[in-house]
Amino acid sequence: MISIGAHFRGPELSGSRIKQLLMAAMRALKKERGPLVGTDDFGPCDPRPTSGPYVELGAAPEVNVVFYVPGSLGDFDIPKIEASRFSRKQKKLLVAVPVPKEEAESGGSVEFVIDALHQANRIAAETFARKRAGEFDLARADAIAEKIRQSLIAQGF
Amino acid sequence: MPIAPESQGTFRLIHGNSLSSPRTAYLYRLEDAEGNLLKWGVTQDMAKRYPQSFMDDKLMQEVGRGTRADMIRLERGLVETQPGPLNFERWAGARLGEQP
Numbered sequence: 001m002i003s004i005g006a007h008f009r010g011p012e013l014s015g016s017r018i019k020q021l022l023m024a025a026m027r028a029l030k031k032e033r034g035p036l037v038g039t040d041d042f043g044p045c046d047p048r049p050t051s052g053p054y055v056e057l058g059a060a061p062e063v064n065v066v067f068y069v070p071g072s073l074g075d076f077d078i079p080k081i082e083a084s085r086f087s088r089k090q091k092k093l094l095v096a097v098p099v100p101k102e103e104a105e106s107g108g109s110v111e112f113v114i115d116a117l118h119q120a121n122r123i124a125a126e127t128f129a130r131k132r133a134g135e136f137d138l139a140r141a142d143a144i145a146e147k148i149r150q151s152l153i154a155q156g157f
Numbered sequence: 158m159p160i161a162p163e164s165q166g167t168f169r170l171i172h173g174n175s176l177s178s179p180r181t182a183y184l185y186r187l188e189d190a191e192g193n194l195l196k197w198g199v200t201q202d203m204a205k206r207y208p209q210s211f212m213d214d215k216l217m218q219e220v221g222r223g224t225r226a227d228m229i230r231l232e233r234g235l236v237e238t239q240p241g242p243l244n245f246e247r248w249a250g251a252r253l254g255e256q257p
Contacts, residue, residue, distance in 0.1 A: 005212025026190035
């Protein structure tokens with residue numbers, strides 16, 4: 001299972017193209033995967049739907065891919081995409097994706113986002129296997145990433 | 158933990174959550190994938206290499222930085238006037254619709 005988060009370091013990024021791109025990726029993911037039921041570090045996610053598929057947080061190994069976008073309030077000290085926080089209890093791995101300043105300023109690209117998701121999926125599969133914390137469904141996660149690619153291209157990104 | 162000089166040559170420790178903490182604090186807006194406001198918050202996590210909060214389908218938009226006291230004051234005004242659904246403070250919405 002896969003989820004996306006993003007962190008923007010500056011108010012000027014509020015209406016930026018990179019933010020629109022990542023939000024579109026999150027919406028496409030949600031449409032393909034279904035809503036998330038449970039809580040993360042900030043509180044509850046989606047309400048349990050009365051019909052249709054949904055994902056129960058903590059039920060299966062999950063990769064939480066977080067894009068870190070630099071801005072006027074600073075940068076992040078992340079040299080490359082990497083495994084970050086891991087929770088065995090929540091069956092969750094955070095994979096940090098640093099967005100280069102040039103990529104952020106140019107608005108980002110579908111290729112960058114999808115490539116990052118595939119890399120994060122591979123890191124998650126390796127990490128869960130190494131820690132014997134359950135089997136991450138790599139094929140499903142990669143298939144979802146490709147669906148997101150199709151959706152973003154169809155939306156003109 | 159930062160220390161503050163006292164007048165008689167001793168020092169006292171200042172907790173990071175104290176309003177008098179000299180560390181830089183950041184005001185943020187948490188949003189969902191549609192850009193809807195979920196909550197206003199203040200963090201000092203940026204002092205670390207990078208924050209490592211799980212964010213499932215959520216976006217964190219930093220909107221300002223300054224002293225913890227200033228950021229808490231700004232946050233309080235925003236939570237009172239424009240609270241998000243994840244602002245569970247007892248003063249959330251106390252001045253709904255007014256200027257922060």
